Amino acid sequence: MKILYFAWLRTSIGKSTEEITPPAEVKTIGDLLDWLPSLGVNYSTALEKRDLLRVAVNQEYAELDHTINAGDEIALFPPVTGG
Amino acid sequence: MIRVQENDFDVGLELKKLTANNHSIGGVASFLGLVRDIASEENITAMTLEHYPGMTEKLLSEIEQEAHQRWDLDASLIIHRYGRMEPGEQIVLVVTCSKHRKDAFESCEFLMDYLKTKAPFWKLEETSKGGKWVDARDSDDDAATRWLKG
Numbered sequence: 062m063k064i065l066y067f068a069w070l071r072t073s074i075g076k077s078t079e080e081i082t083p084p085a086e087v088k089t090i091g092d093l094l095d096w097l098p099s100l101g102v103n104y105s106t107a108l109e110k111r112d113l114l115r116v117a118v119n120q121e122y123a124e125l126d127h128t129i130n131a132g133d134e135i136a137l138f139p140p141v142t143g144g
Numbered sequence: 145m146i147r148v149q150e151n152d153f154d155v156g157l158e159l160k161k162l163t164a165n166n167h168s169i170g171g172v173a174s175f176l177g178l179v180r181d182i183a184s185e186e187n188i189t190a191m192t193l194e195h196y197p198g199m200t201e202k203l204l205s206e207i208e209q210e211a212h213q214r215w216d217l218d219a220s221l222i223i224h225r226y227g228r229m230e231p232g233e234q235i236v237l238v239v240t241c242s243k244h245r246k247d248a249f250e251s252c253e254f255l256m257d258y259l260k261t262k263a264p265f266w267k268l269e270e271t272s273k274g275g276k277w278v279d280a281r282d283s284d285d286d287a288a289t290r291w292l293k294g
Contacts, residue, residue, distance in 0.1 A: 067264065141260075141265055141266060143266070144284075
């Protein structure tokens with residue numbers, strides 16, 4: 062699946078997008094957020110503050126229990142600050 | 145109508161285009177957001193707006209549709225810029241047109257409140273100390289929450 066990072070999550074992780082193949086037991090957004098830190102210290106640091114994370118699946122806001130599929134576009138970002 | 149663009153816009157021209165040939169419009173409300181030169185007591189030299197292409201347009205369209213469902217609107221426009229901007233530059237324009245002023249005023253405020261808490265934009269402020277990502281404010285969440293239907 063494709064994953065995108067924005068704002069300080071992008072600078073902290075060090076990339077704006079990547080293709081990931083999580084193990085089969087990663088079924089929801091919550092599982093994904095538990096698994097991503099295993100990819101490196103840049104991930105674990107960036108994803109440390111769970112309450113500052115917002116998630117979109119296929120460009121729609123999604124909650125932690127949302128089920129994810131191989132073809133999904135998942136975006137992780139901080140609370141928005143436009144306007 | 146929504147537009148997400150890097151370039152600046154001409155407010156007068158946009159208002160004229162939006163109301164042209166639509167004589168059922170009796171009132172136009174607009175909000176124009178500008179880059180400030182100070183935030184958290186620090187001088188800002190510039191601001192860069194990052195966004196999520198695709199989701200931004202989708203979300204702005206959704207909140208515009210919601211405004212049309214909740215108020216009697218004849219036309220509306222949301223323009224939001226991205227990229228680097230200096231103090232004084234225009235960031236965002238929301239325009240709502242209706243037969244009567246109440247619908248125009250209320251829906252304009254609703255659109256701005258929803259846009260600020262939902263549209264995927266992030267501000268990076270440049271100061272003499274370097275770049276800093278702007279934190280979201282609780283007061284913006286509160287402003288959006290008051291439009292929730294009980």
